[in-house]
Structures are given as C-alpha cells and as structure tokens.
Amino acid sequence: MAYNPKQLAVNCSLLAGQLLIENGANMERVNDTMYRIAENAGLHAFQAFTTVTGIVVSAEHESNAQTVDIRARHNDLSKVARVNEISRLFATKKISLSEMYTQLKKVDKGTPQLSITTQCLGAAVLSLTLMIVFTGDVKDSWAAFLIGGACYWIYLYLLRKFKIKYIGEFVASLLIGFLAVLTTKLGWTGNLNDIIIGSVMPLVPGVPLTNAARDLVSGNLISGPTRALEAIITAMAIGCAIVIVLRYA
Known part of the structure; x- marks a missing residue:
C-alpha cells in the first residue's frame, strides 16, 4: 500500500511507539522516540497521547487522528533496542522514511522469541x-x-x-x-x-x-x-x- 510522506511519517511514529510500549519501554523513551521521528520526518504540529493501553497521534492540524490499541505487553528489551537503533539511523539520514517503516514492520513480525x-x-x-x-x-x-x-x-x-x-x-x-x-x-x-x-x-x-x-x-x-x-x-x-x-x- 502506498502512503503519502506525511501519512507514512505518522505511521512510522505510531508503530515505533507501539513496539516500545509492548516490549517494556518507559513512557519518556516512547514519547521521545515518537517526537524525534516526527521531527526528522518534517511533521509539524505533531501531538501524541500515550498510555500503556493505547496511543493517539495527530499531525499537521488534520481532523483525523491515528490510534492504536495495545492489549499485550511483554519485556523484550531486544526489540526496544532495535527500535531505538532504527530511529537513530533515520535521524542521521542513513535510511529513508520508507526503509524505516519496513524495518519497524520486520521488528514487529520477524523478531524471533526465545524458546x-x-x-x-x-x-x-x-x-x-x-x-x-x-x-x-x-x-x-x-x-x-x-x-x-x-x-x-x-x-x-x-x-x-x-x-x-x-x-x-x-x-x-x-x-x-x-x-x-x-x-x-x-x-x-x-x-x-x-x-x-x-x-x-x-x-x-x-x-x-x-x-x-x-x-x-x-x-x-x-x-x-x-x-x-x-x-x-x-x-x-x-x-x-x-x-x-x-x-x-
């Protein structure tokens, strides 16, 4: 599915926040990562409301906010570290916005758990x-x-x-x-x-x-x-x- 750059930036920020909360990150880290992704992607008037059970995100003063429901939480700090690494790579312009979204999706679905x-x-x-x-x-x-x-x-x-x-x-x-x-x-x-x-x-x-x-x-x-x-x-x-x-x- 093709996204416009602004929508893709919102999706990246939302997915990163979801992964961090689901895998044991504290809220300060979650908010910092989400706002940094939005800033580096060029989003203006970005707002995020985060709790342990859900995230609400809006940007560019658009009327429709994006939400995600968080029902399961684990303590997988390897995923937290991986999300932070991807965020840093995007901040230093080593990967593009679409590449970041692809890598975040891989972290969400492809990281194997311990037996x-x-x-x-x-x-x-x-x-x-x-x-x-x-x-x-x-x-x-x-x-x-x-x-x-x-x-x-x-x-x-x-x-x-x-x-x-x-x-x-x-x-x-x-x-x-x-x-x-x-x-x-x-x-x-x-x-x-x-x-x-x-x-x-x-x-x-x-x-x-x-x-x-x-x-x-x-x-x-x-x-x-x-x-x-x-x-x-x-x-x-x-x-x-x-x-x-x-x-x-």
Whole structure:
C-alpha cells in the first residue's frame, strides 16, 4: 500500500511507539522516540497521547487522528533496542522514511522469541544466582535452580492457555512454596525461606516497577500509577500464594 510522506511519517511514529510500549519501554523513551521521528520526518504540529493501553497521534492540524490499541505487553528489551537503533539511523539520514517503516514492520513480525526451554533455563540460572546473592546459601541452591526453572515453565504454560498472567504467577508461586516445603520436610534441603526467595525471583515484576518509578518521576501521572498497580497486583499474587502454602504446610 502506498502512503503519502506525511501519512507514512505518522505511521512510522505510531508503530515505533507501539513496539516500545509492548516490549517494556518507559513512557519518556516512547514519547521521545515518537517526537524525534516526527521531527526528522518534517511533521509539524505533531501531538501524541500515550498510555500503556493505547496511543493517539495527530499531525499537521488534520481532523483525523491515528490510534492504536495495545492489549499485550511483554519485556523484550531486544526489540526496544532495535527500535531505538532504527530511529537513530533515520535521524542521521542513513535510511529513508520508507526503509524505516519496513524495518519497524520486520521488528514487529520477524523478531524471533526465545524458546520455552531457553526461557526456563534462564529462569533457573537466575533463581540459583539470586538465591546465592541474597542469602549466601550455596548448599541449597540446586533446589532453587530446579524449582525456579520448573515453575517458570508452569507460568509460561498457563500464560499461553489463559492469557492472564496473574493466574500463572499465582499458581507458579503456589507450586514454588509447595515444592520448597516438600524438599525441606524430606530432608533434602535445609533452609525453606532461602529456596523460596531464589525461586520466585523470575516472577518478580522488576521492569514494571522500574518503569512505574521512571514514569512518575518524569510526570506521567497516567502510565506511572497504572504500571505501579500492575506490579502491585503481581506482587500480591506471588505473596498470597506463598502465604497460603506457609500457613497450611
């Protein structure tokens, strides 16, 4: 489909903003990238209204605004880095507007995700490492490695099946608590709390909390509280599951 230059510039800015929000960028970065693309493309009177669930864009005082609905959000910082790289290439005139749009579409559709096995292995290594860092317990770190990796697989499975991450986080945390209690009662491990601390780390909402703080500091009073609430609900799902297990174990 052929676009006129102004419409193509709006589409590029909108797609870049969508990719950044969907993959874990904070709103200050989103707005900065969108406005830079518009400026370098020669758009005048460019305005963008961004939230974690949608973007509204207008330019050249035209009556029709462009919108995009954002329903899924992940933490894929490789896509964020790629969008920023493409934006810089366009700013330095190394690629044209149409080339930028083509590359952004490739990032949207063609960037492969890590396999389930790789993600679970990464979660297992993270659980082991952070357990040692936070608690200094090396002897029981093998349990955090196995429990953290296995329960992260459960989380990914439930996320794909129900499309509600809080269900996956709650159930995975329940299993983490149960397995930690089980290995302790069987005498295989010695410190229940250390294993739980390490195993839940892959589920902890670090990126949403960081982005919430950055959005609040930068004055974005819509996305900041929204992301903070999202992180709080995740923390509640994890905490309530662990409390249930420890209460009735």
